[in-house]
Amino acid sequence: MSGEDMLPPLAMLLSAHAGPQADRHRALWAFDARLAKVARTTSEATIGQMRLAWWNDVIEDVERRKGRGEPVVDALRATGAIGAPGLVAMIDGWEVLVAEPQVDAPGLNDYAVGRGGGLFRALADADDAPDWLVAAGQVWALWDLAGHVDDRVLAEAALTRARALLGQADGACWPGAWKPLRIAFTLARQDVIAGRGSPRGMPRTLAWRLLRIALVGR
Incomplete structure (x- = not known):
């Protein structure tokens, strides 16, 4: 078993566009998937x-002993992703869904900033990330949440919040190295505007949309 066994199909495809950073991206997506499993x-x-909290301890373990042999932990360390900015924020974001029986508007914001903003900062390896990148990450996380919860009220609240954030990320100039993040945001943006959350799994239509965005940018 490897960290890649934890990867959702979308994360695998996005990581394929990360060039020499592909292994690092896969490790970070696997980390997000492992946190999602905790919440689920x-x-x-x-x-x-x-x-x-165990994952927090892993990140803070400078001696690299805690969690040794755990596939995702090993992948994070092998790729250097264990030192990425945003990992603790991701844990804090997922904790909202674990700790709160009913997620209110402030909780939804904390989830989006933590999980989405943290994930995009980590993937970009940008400690001092621009505000638009954090907003793009929030849109992606809210889109993903809306497509994976059975609570339709929460799903609609997530999409409403995502729509309110679009203006902060639209028109941004994405560096070439951030191509996978641009693709992820654009997929989310298209569905949020249409009032849809993320599809579950990897339907063929989503794969074709990803390919189109990768090739032509939209």
């Missing part, structure tokens, strides 16, 4: 928070 499989908030 936890029924007791305290236990879920303990599981997330």
Whole structure:
């Protein structure tokens, strides 16, 4: 088993556009997927928070001992992604869904800033990321949440918040090295405008849209 076994199909395709940073991107997406699993499989908030705290300990372990042999941990360390900015923020974002039985508007914002903003900062390896990149990450995270929760009220709230953030990221000049993030944001943007959350899995239509965005930018 490797960290890649944790990757959703979309993350695999996006990572393929990261060039020499592909392994690092795959490790970060696998980390996000592992945190998502904690949120998805936890029924007791305290236990879920303990599981997330373990990941905080892994990140802070300068001796690189804690979690050794765990595939995602090993992948993060092997690629240098363990030192990426935004990892702790991602944990904090996912903790909102673990700790709160009902996610209110401030909680939804904290989730988006933490998970989405943190993930995009980590993928871009940008500690001092521009505000538009963090906003783009929030849009992506809210789009993804809207497509994977059964609570339609929460899904609609996520899409409403995502629409409100679009103006902060639209028109940004994406560096070439951030191509996978541009693709991810553009996919999310198209669906958010149409009032849709992310599809589950990898339908053929999503794969074709990704390819088109990669080739022509839209």
